[in-house]
Amino acid sequence: MSTLIFVPFLLLGLRVTETATETWRQCTGSLPLDLLSFVLERDPSKLVPGVHMKQASGVRGIHFSSPDTALSFPSSQILVNCDLFPKEFSIVLTLKVTDSAPKGNEYVFSLMGPKGRPVDQNDGGGSLKSNKEPSITGEEQHSQKTRVKSNGEHGRLILGLKFSGKRLHFLYKGHGGVVEHWVFRGTQLADSQWHTLVLAVGSHHVKLTVDCSPPVEIIPSRPFPSDLNIQGSRFHIGSRGLWKGLFSGLLRQLVLVPGLDATHQICPSSDPQLAALSVPPLFLDLPATGADDRHVNTYETEARVSVGLEKSCSEQLQGQLWFNPLKKGLYLCDGTVWITVLEDRKRLDYVLEHQVLTTSSETHDIELFQVPGMGLMAAMAHRSTSGSAVYLWTKTGFQLYQNISTNGALAWRHFSMGNKIYLVVSNSGGDRRFNKESEADFSVIYKWSKRRKRFVQFQTLQTHCARDWEAFNIDEHTYLAVANHRQGDKNHTIDSVIYRWNRLSKSFEVHQMLQTSGAYDWEFFTVGPYYFLVVANAFDGVTTSLDSVIYVWVNGNFQVFQKIKTFCATDWEMFQIDSRVFLVVANGHRLHGNGPSQYTINSTIYELDMSAQLFVRFQDIVTYSAVDWEFFSLGQEHFLVVANSFNGESYSLNSILYRWQGYEGFVPVHWLPTIGCSDWEFFSAEGESYLIYSSAKAPLSKVFMLKTY
Ligand SMILES: *[C@@H]1O[C@H](CO)[C@@H](O)[C@H](O)[C@H]1NC(C)=O
Ligand SMILES: *[C@@H]1O[C@H](CO)[C@@H](O)[C@H](O)[C@H]1NC(C)=O
Ligand SMILES: *[C@@H]1O[C@H](CO)[C@@H](O)[C@H](O)[C@H]1NC(C)=O
Ligand SMILES: [Ca+2]
Ligand SMILES: [Ca+2]
Numbered sequence: 114m115s116t117l118i119f120v121p122f123l124l125l126g127l128r129v130t131e132t133a134t135e136t137w138r139q140c141t142g143s144l145p146l147d148l149l150s151f152v153l154e155r156d157p158s159k160l161v162p163g164v165h166m167k168q169a170s171g172v173r174g175i176h177f178s179s180p181d182t183a184l185s186f187p188s189s190q191i192l193v194n195c196d197l198f199p200k201e202f203s204i205v206l207t208l209k210v211t212d213s214a215p216k217g218n219e220y221v222f223s224l225m226g227p228k229g230r231p232v233d234q235n236d237g238g239g240s241l242k243s244n245k246e247p248s249i250t251g252e253e254q255h256s257q258k259t260r261v262k263s264n265g266e267h268g269r270l271i272l273g274l275k276f277s278g279k280r281l282h283f284l285y286k287g288h289g290g291v292v293e294h295w296v297f298r299g300t301q302l303a304d305s306q307w308h309t310l311v312l313a314v315g316s317h318h319v320k321l322t323v324d325c326s327p328p329v330e331i332i333p334s335r336p337f338p339s340d341l342n343i344q345g346s347r348f349h350i351g352s353r354g355l356w357k358g359l360f361s362g363l364l365r366q367l368v369l370v371p372g373l374d375a376t377h378q379i380c381p382s383s384d385p386q387l388a389a390l391s392v393p394p395l396f397l398d399l400p401a402t403g404a405d406d407r408h409v410n411t412y413e414t415e416a417r418v419s420v421g422l423e424k425s426c427s428e429q430l431q432g433q434l435w436f437n438p439l440k441k442g443l444y445l446c447d448g449t450v451w452i453t454v455l456e457d458r459k460r461l462d463y464v465l466e467h468q469v470l471t472t473s474s475e476t477h478d479i480e481l482f483q484v485p486g487m488g489l490m491a492a493m494a495h496r497s498t499s500g501s502a503v504y505l506w507t508k509t510g511f512q513l514y515q516n517i518s519t520n521g522a523l524a525w526r527h528f529s530m531g532n533k534i535y536l537v538v539s540n541s542g543g544d545r546r547f548n549k550e551s552e553a554d555f556s557v558i559y560k561w562s563k564r565r566k567r568f569v570q571f572q573t574l575q576t577h578c579a580r581d582w583e584a585f586n587i588d589e590h591t592y593l594a595v596a597n598h599r600q601g602d603k604n605h606t607i608d609s610v611i612y613r614w615n616r617l618s619k620s621f622e623v624h625q626m627l628q629t630s631g632a633y634d635w636e637f638f639t640v641g642p643y644y645f646l647v648v649a650n651a652f653d654g655v656t657t658s659l660d661s662v663i664y665v666w667v668n669g670n671f672q673v674f675q676k677i678k679t680f681c682a683t684d685w686e687m688f689q690i691d692s693r694v695f696l697v698v699a700n701g702h703r704l705h706g707n708g709p710s711q712y713t714i715n716s717t718i719y720e721l722d723m724s725a726q727l728f729v730r731f732q733d734i735v736t737y738s739a740v741d742w743e744f745f746s747l748g749q750e751h752f753l754v755v756a757n758s759f760n761g762e763s764y765s766l767n768s769i770l771y772r773w774q775g776y777e778g779f780v781p782v783h784w785l786p787t788i789g790c791s792d793w794e795f796f797s798a799e800g801e802s803y804l805i806y807s808s809a810k811a812p813l814s815k816v817f818m819l820k821t822y
Contacts, residue, residue: 116335116414137340140195142372143376147223147391149175149367151191152184152350153391164351166395167363170208172307173396174363174386185349188224191369193341194463198224198272199371200339201496202311205379205390206274207366210303216278219344219360222367223273223353226286264590268426271346272352274312276360279303281321282501283312283625287338290795297329309366309388313374318647323745325380326386349354367390372784394434394445426451464783467803468510468816473497476807476814478792480525484534486559488515489798492812493807494522501538506798511805512815515567520554528584530591534561536568537593556577556595572620576605581622583635587644590614593621596632596645605631605654611646611671613663617813630659638687640694640721646671647696649682654706657681663728675727680714688744690751690773695755696728699739712738712761718779719754732778737766745795745819747756747802753779754804756790764789764810785817 116728145328152161153175160166163181166173177184192198201267206221270292273286280296287293300323302308309542311322311430314337322328350367351360368375368391375390382388423657425435426446433446474497481491489506500518504511521541528535542554556576578598586590591614611627612621631652638645643667650659661679664671681701688695697718703711716736741756750772751773760766768787789810796803802819 117377130528137197137342138195138616139197139339140192140199140343141474142784144782145375145391145394146191146369146371146372147367148348148369149348149364150192150391153395155186156182160395162290163473169363172305172365174207174209174307175302175366177360180349180352180354180356185347186352187356188343188346192455196342196344197339198341200341201315201372201374202374203311203370204274205311205366205375206364206369206386207307207309207389208362209307210279210307210362211277211305212279212303218358219276220349220351220353220358221274221276221353221364223348223349223358224343225354226269226271226273226343228269234669236470246512260541260647268778270343271343271426275358277301279691279765281310283314283319284788285341287335293333293335295319295331295333295626296740303741305384306623309379309382309386311374311379320374320376321381322376324326325382328376342767347631358379359685363409365396366390366435367608369643386810388479396553413433415656420438427610436476448682463820464785464804465818467818468817470504470816472812472814473499473502474812475789475809476791476812477640477809478520478524479794479805479807479814480527480536481538481794481796481805483489483535485532486563487566489786489796491794491805492525492538494519494525494538503536511814517559517568519557523579524581526582526584526593528591530592535559535571536561537582537584539576539582539595541578541580541598556582558593573620574612578612580632581634583637583646585637585644585646592624593636594637594704596629596635596648598631598633598651605652611647616700622657627662627664629662633681635682636687636696640695645674645687647685647687649685649698650679651681651683651701652704658705661685663696677719677728684742686742686744687752688751688753695719695731696721697742697744699742699755700736701738701740712759716742716755732813734771734779737761741792741795742788742797743804745802747819752782754785754793754795756793756806758790767804768793787815788813 132176142532158226159340161181161183163179163184164175164177167176169194174377195272207337208221270284270286275282275284279302280298280301282302285293295803300321302323304669305781308324313320316336318330318332319326351364352358366389375800379388379390384674426449426572428448431448435445472493472495474495476493476495478494479491481489485491487505491504491511493504495501498520500516501522502513502517503515505514519538519540522538523541524539526537536769537556537558539556540554554576555573556579557570558572560571576595576597577600580598580760581596583594595610600607606628608626609632610623611625613624613625613791615622627648628647630650632648633651634649645663647663648661650661651657653659657680660676661682662673663675663677665674677698679698679700680703681702682698684699686697698716700714703714711730715733716739717730718732721729722729736755738759739755740758743754745752752770754770755768757762757766757768765788768790769781769786770783770785770812772782787806787808788807789808792807794805796805804817804819805814807814
């Protein structure tokens with residue numbers, strides 16, 4: 114049933130992020146967009162007009178009988194909120210083309226521009242030009258690209274895939290409205306056999322993989338355009354919207370995968386001619402029929418989908434689809450229970466830039482909290498010696514509320530005792546003017562003054578290049594834990610300290626010391642009646658490959674519970690999904706001695722195995738000098754966003770939003786461009802959901818609004 118996995122994505126459309134500098138928005142994302150399911154499943158109660166289900170060699174596909182409008186849809190329905198076709202993508206298709214196919218053009222699919230829009234004809238060259246492209250595979254295949262002047266036939270064509278003279282052609286509108294052709298010769302496709310093709314278009318090369326065999330590659334003289342405008346365009350499946358050019362073969366799979374080469378997602382395969390990324394549920398496996406290879410059977414498809422109120426799923430109904438109009442859900446009977454294929458519910462649709470907040474300097478951390486009578490506030494740890502600041506959420510976004518002088522602030526943490534609100538800042542002592550001799554620095558606790566409506570200094574605590582504070586309550590006592598990163602310039606293996614609030618002296622006092630190595634983060638969490646504290650150990654002076662330690666509270670103190678190998682661990686985030694408990698670490702880089710640093714490494718999600726009483730590896734996610742993870746839920750869906758800060762060359766890179774997909778774990782769904790990303794925080798206000806990120810390399814923070822539908 115693996116073919117079903119991607120079906121729920123098909124209504125989600127493509128993710129987009131706006132960049133402030135461009136008017137046209139590029140379509141981004143990497144979710145497979147199942148174009149065939151999109152037309153076939155819009156009304157799961159019956160087969161759309163213009164197609165018939167057919168079976169060949171015991172495998173189902175559709176045959177096109179007319180270019181019905183039901184086989185066409187606006188591109189904006191799946192390429193949501195963007196104007197430019199993805200500049201990199203792949204197309205996965207499974208089809209069967211008869212060896213007696215007519216010589217004329219037959220379109221597997223096309224993307225056509227709006228009617229009546231004149232085509233730019235400013236390109237003077239009108240004659241047919243042809244130039245051979247070198248084949249880097251050195252095999253017999255030839256690839257050829259021709260430039261044809263746009264004319265009536267091609268005028269509206271933006272992009273398409275067609276068979277012509279038994280050869281596969283990929284066409285797109287190049288500069289000046291000139292249609293570019295890439296022709297893939299030497300591949301035997303029109304032989305009445307099923308074939309699965311992956312056409313992968315990258316910035317500098319194009320690759321066609323047939324049945325998971327070694328690919329045919331071409332390096333086009335002009336790369337696929339990054340500015341292919343698709344505004345007002347429509348996809349046509351099996352045609353270009355006209356009778357002329359209707360595809361006469363059988364089509365079983367047609368998936369557009371923006372952003373990446375999907376070859377490795379389906380290859381190698383045990384059944385390469387039918388390798389599946391996403392196949393419409395209607396085509397799902399049938400009982401063996403023993404039908405003759407060449408014989409084509411027509412099937413009654415109506416019986417496969419039933420519409421109406423719930424009935425029980427039994428062995429007889431195995432493979433049956435059921436559409437429930439009340440829930441707008443599509444379900445598949447697996448022989449005992451109905452499995453959800455599609456269900457209409459609140460889902461993350463896209464991410465919009467909401468506010469660019471200019472700050473006095475670069476920012477290492479954002480802490481969000483509510484102050485009664487004031488609303489949502491954000492404390493930001495700014496790098497500059499002029500200090501940090503607290504911001505207040507208003508109708509237009511965050512606005513500076515109070516300047517607070519800090520000294521190399523790296524993190525803020527809020528907590529409350531009774532009805533009083535406090536903030537503690539970790540001052541790393543970036544400015545050594547004040548404490549040259551002692552090499553110690555002081556972190557400061559502030560208290561919210563209701564009368565003065567501002568934070569006022571409350572207590573100072575000596576710390577050593579403090580990186581993080583954590584606050585928590587155990588048995589009605591309030592504790593603070595500081596992550597002391599290093600003492601002096603070299604000594605990283607030092608004590609981090611747990612403080613406890615003393616009600617009599619009205620101050621925090623040392624409760625327990627725990628030895629840490631370049632401590633970067635503390636995370637407190639509870640599981641049932643147990644209290645845990647986990648430290649991110651980043652560096653011991655020699656290597657970043659160190660044990661980070663999970664402690665558990667026993668008899669009034671923390672004791673080691675488990676050690677986990679990490680690589681410059683910078684953050685731990687605990688989260689729960691249903692009754693499952695997870696911990697994810699952000700690994701910054703691998704470094705040993707004088708060797709080079711590796712920034713592209715895995716960060717790992719661990720799951721608590723209740724019976725073994727241990728956290729065990731659940732999923733590795735490749736990150737780029739990750740410095741923060743943030744977990745949040747929207748409706749029924751769960752997400753993780755990572756702060757990728759550096760890839761070894763640049764601080765400008767995407768932070769990635771992952772969505773929980775059950776047994777597949779977390780899969781990437783949004784790419785958010787960031788600069789030196791240092792922190793992500795999720796928050797809700799006035800019924801809307803937002804993410805904010807801070808930059809350690811630019812004096813700005815950005816708020817994104819999460820649009821759901
Ligand atoms: C905070 O400090 C900046 C200068 O760094 C100043 O421009 C601003 O007016 C101050 N704002 C408040 C609310 O004190
Ligand atoms: C590092 O600092 C700790 C605590 O101050 C001290 O006990 C230890 O000896 C120091 N190590 C080195 C190598 O200086
Ligand atoms: C990340 O982990 C995966 C699976 O655990 C592994 O295949 C891959 O090589 C790792 N990547 C890096 C960059 O370490
Ligand atoms: Ca954390
Ligand atoms: Ca965070």
